Amino acid sequence: MDLEFGPEYxxxxxxxxxxxxxxxxxxxxxxxxRSNKTISWQKLLIENGYTARTxxxxxxxxxxxxxxxxxxxxxxxxxxxxxxxxxxxxxxxxLVPTLLELGTQAQKAQFIRPxxxxxxxxxxxxxxxxxxxxxxxxxxxAVLDGDNWVVNGQKIWxxxxxxxxxxxxLVRTEPDAPKHRGISxxxxxxxxxGIEIRPLVDMTxxxxxxETFFTDVRxxxxxxxxxxxxGWQVANAILGHERDSxxxxxxxxxxxxxxxxxxxxxxxxxxxxxxxxxxxxxxMKIQGRVMAMRxxxxxxxxxxxxxxxxxxIARMIVKLQGTELRHxxxxxxxxxxxxxxxxYGDNPHxxxxxxxxxxxxxxxxxIIGGGTSQIxxxxxxxxxxxxxxxxxxxxxxxx
Amino acid sequence: xxxxFSEEQVLLQDNVNRYLRxxxxxxxxxxxxxxxxxxxxxxxxxxxxxxxxxxxxxxGGIGLDxxxxxxxxxxxxxxxxxxxxxxxxxxxxxxxxxxxxxxSELLEALATGNKRVGIAFGEAIARRNSASVTVTNTxxxxxxxxxxxxxxxxxxxxxxxxxxxLVDTNAxxxxxxxxxxxxxxxxxxxxxxxxxxxxxxxxxxxxxxATLDIGRVILAADTLGAAQNMLDxxxxxxxxxxxxxxxxxxxxxxxxxCAEMAASLEPCRSMVWYAAHALANLPQEARLTACHTKAHLxxxxxxxxxxxxEVHGGMGFTDLLGLHYWFKRCGSNRQWLxxxxxxxxxxxxxxxxx
Numbered sequence: 001m002d003l004e005f006g007p008e009y010x011x012x013x014x015x016x017x018x019x020x021x022x023x024x025x026x027x028x029x030x031x032x033x034r035s036n037k038t039i040s041w042q043k044l045l046i047e048n049g050y051t052a053r054t055x056x057x058x059x060x061x062x063x064x065x066x067x068x069x070x071x072x073x074x075x076x077x078x079x080x081x082x083x084x085x086x087x088x089x090x091x092x093x094x095l096v097p098t099l100l101e102l103g104t105q106a107q108k109a110q111f112i113r114p115x116x117x118x119x120x121x122x123x124x125x126x127x128x129x130x131x132x133x134x135x136x137x138x139x140x141x142a143v144l145d146g147d148n149w150v151v152n153g154q155k156i157w158x159x160x161x162x163x164x165x166x167x168x169x170l171v172r173t174e175p176d177a178p179k180h181r182g183i184s185x186x187x188x189x190x191x192x193x194g195i196e197i198r199p200l201v202d203m204t205x206x207x208x209x210x211e212t213f214f215t216d217v218r219x220x221x222x223x224x225x226x227x228x229x230x231g232w233q234v235a236n237a238i239l240g241h242e243r244d245s246x247x248x249x250x251x252x253x254x255x256x257x258x259x260x261x262x263x264x265x266x267x268x269x270x271x272x273x274x275x276x277x278x279x280x281x282x283x284m285k286i287q288g289r290v291m292a293m294r295x296x297x298x299x300x301x302x303x304x305x306x307x308x309x310x311x312x313i314a315r316m317i318v319k320l321q322g323t324e325l326r327h328x329x330x331x332x333x334x335x336x337x338x339x340x341x342x343x344y345g346d347n348p349h350x351x352x353x354x355x356x357x358x359x360x361x362x363x364x365x366x367i368i369g370g371g372t373s374q375i376x377x378x379x380x381x382x383x384x385x386x387x388x389x390x391x392x393x394x395x396x397x398x399x
Numbered sequence: 400x401x402x403x404f405s406e407e408q409v410l411l412q413d414n415v416n417r418y419l420r421x422x423x424x425x426x427x428x429x430x431x432x433x434x435x436x437x438x439x440x441x442x443x444x445x446x447x448x449x450x451x452x453x454x455x456x457x458x459g460g461i462g463l464d465x466x467x468x469x470x471x472x473x474x475x476x477x478x479x480x481x482x483x484x485x486x487x488x489x490x491x492x493x494x495x496x497x498x499x500x501x502x503s504e505l506l507e508a509l510a511t512g513n514k515r516v517g518i519a520f521g522e523a524i525a526r527r528n529s530a531s532v533t534v535t536n537t538x539x540x541x542x543x544x545x546x547x548x549x550x551x552x553x554x555x556x557x558x559x560x561x562x563x564x565l566v567d568t569n570a571x572x573x574x575x576x577x578x579x580x581x582x583x584x585x586x587x588x589x590x591x592x593x594x595x596x597x598x599x600x601x602x603x604x605x606x607x608x609a610t611l612d613i614g615r616v617i618l619a620a621d622t623l624g625a626a627q628n629m630l631d632x633x634x635x636x637x638x639x640x641x642x643x644x645x646x647x648x649x650x651x652x653x654x655x656x657c658a659e660m661a662a663s664l665e666p667c668r669s670m671v672w673y674a675a676h677a678l679a680n681l682p683q684e685a686r687l688t689a690c691h692t693k694a695h696l697x698x699x700x701x702x703x704x705x706x707x708x709e710v711h712g713g714m715g716f717t718d719l720l721g722l723h724y725w726f727k728r729c730g731s732n733r734q735w736l737x738x739x740x741x742x743x744x745x746x747x748x749x750x751x752x753x
Contacts (some may be wrong), residue, residue, distance in 0.1 A: 264752075283747075295667045298673070377655040
């Protein structure tokens with residue numbers, strides 16, 4: 001057991017702290033896409049290696065060798081200081097790693113730099129009305145016509161489609177192949193004729209999601225990642241990236257500390273909320289769970305650094321446990337405030353910018369999105385515990 | 400950086416597991432539950448040096464730390480092993496070594512497994528009803544409830560001021576009464592003191608606290624092992640039991656119960672490791688982590704105990720299968736050395752939140 005990262009990493013941690021102290025005030029509170037403040041902060045972070053750290057310089061990144069401990073220190077220090085750690089989003093967190101792994105030279109050169117700098121915004125075209133948890137049954141089709149794919153169909157849950165410049169999209173190109181082998185991964189411009197976007201208002205009353213319709217959308221043939229029919233593998237290569245990013249225990253810890261501060265300052269019947277033993281016990285329960293997830297993450301990190309160490313199912317459970325934990329934590333922030341906890345939006349009594357309600361609902365969305373909690377439990381039981389799959393239902397009328 | 404076991408620790412774990420698997424099957428636990436002794440089990444563990452684990456080398460021990468003890472405790476919990484490990488190997492040596500006094504004779508006897516020291520701490524953690532210990536000079540009067548290890552040669556007794564005393568089981572005025580509890584893998588006693596001469600070990604509350612902390616982490620490790628066994632049994636049973644023409648393990652309702660057990664238990668593993676490591680290496684975090692680990696494992700252990708029993712259906716409810724030994728082990732670990740609500744309140748107090 002050795003929890004020390006070593007003196008060179010403590011120097012590195014100090015550098016990050018110094019940076020945050022010196023430049024932290026330039027950071028945007030929330031990342032409004034394409035705002036000047038967001039983009040200049042993003043560029044400053046890349047320049048210093050605090051985001052896009054391992055992306056090669058030729059594609060606009062910082063070009064450092066991958067170093068999990070450095071990445072962790074950066075994540076910790078940004079979370080601790082509650083300073084915006086730069087842009088995330090599906091283009092940066094999902095498409096860029098995919099292109100680095102499976103993209104052509106031309107695709108890397110064209111897309112990575114503007115994406116990580118925040119100039120080029122992406123949306124993801126995966127889910128369809130009839131293909132949610134069973135994503136591989138998607139039916140949006142792409143048929144080759146000369147030098148173009150012609151795309152027809154509908155996507156749903158396309159976050160930021162209304163702001164996106166481009167989309168990475170799963171389409172069925174081999175209708176006669178088994179469902180997992182008939183899919184391809186296309187990239188195309190959202191200004192292409194034939195794309196219609198309808199906002200889908202979610203329970204937070206924000207319109208972050210959309211329904212996106214494609215009618216004879218013509219996509220140049222070379223704008224495919226991987227080979228024809230390999231789209232499922234391409235997509236799965238990055239779903240792992242998404243799941244890792246969903247339950248960051250450093251952010252959860254920062255949120256817990258905000259909750260503790262709130263409980264010390266807010267009062268009920270003249271007493272600080274923290275003096276109520278029932279609220280306090282709920283807080284302590286959550287703190288125990290946060291602690292367990294932080295140590296679980298240490299073990300995941302350690303198993304990545306020490307190849308002889310078996311992480312067991314430590315990594316597989318992070319999405320399920322992390323999102324449920326955040327939802328419970330945010331819910332406690334509401335409960336302790338009673339009616340004040342209902343305040344939403346423009347209201348003089350709103351606390352912490354109304355974030356308790358927003359995050360409570362947002363994390364319910366994350367419990368469902370990116371592989372529902374139920375799908376996670378299938379994965380844990382089948383891959384982690386080696387339990388058998390549910391037998392396939394045989395459709396009436398043969399097949 | 401490595402958050403995990405050394406080669407020696409993996410070896411320790413393998414050896415203890417192998418010994419317990421071969422020598423302490425459920426039938427052996429049942430003979431203890433029916434009134435038999437644990438002497439041969441303890442002797443076997445003593446042959447492997449287990450009782451000497453935490454005792455410094457210059458006192459005849461091996462000088463390992465809490466993480467090594469947690470590794471052993473997890474295995475003991477996995478096999479619901481009856482042993483005096485928690486008192487004699489973990490808590491008593493910790494208190495004796497921290498006390499500053501010379502206890503080399505007793506430590507050497509503990510290291511070989513020849514003597515056993517039980518623990519009577521309840522009255523310093525949460526006094527129940529009229530039970531309490533009063534000390535005049537070094538003479539004890541009153542009652543300690545639920546002292547563990549019914550066969551101890553000495554008891555380490557804490558009074559409500561967190562002062563520690565050592566009492567010889569044969570001391571004049573000491574009465575020891577068996578208290579039947581639901582957990583038949585351990586035996587607890589009530590100690591009554593009628594002006595019993597005792598040896599003061601420490602009047603420094605931090606000695607009591609450090610002893611309590613390690614006891615709590617070790618109980619949490621025991622729960623980790625017991626709950627892991629219940630999960631393993633549930634998965635194995637579900638794969639073998641068929642209903643509606645297929646293994647019940649293929650029904651999502653059953654799979655999800657198992658996944659929920661696994662998902663809540665897996666982070667507990669890291670939590671026990673960290674808490675044990677912190678006891679010896681991260682003094683500023685040790686107490687808080689020990690409290691949270693005790694309370695969190697109590698909750699997860701309770702959940703796994705219930706859920707695993709349900710996965711077994713009617714068989715889970717029978718004595719024939721014996722799953723209830725694990726269920727009850729998790730249950731008593733939950734109450735011993737501080738029930739979860741009380742321990743969480745301690746956690747809050749440690750952060751200045753009370």
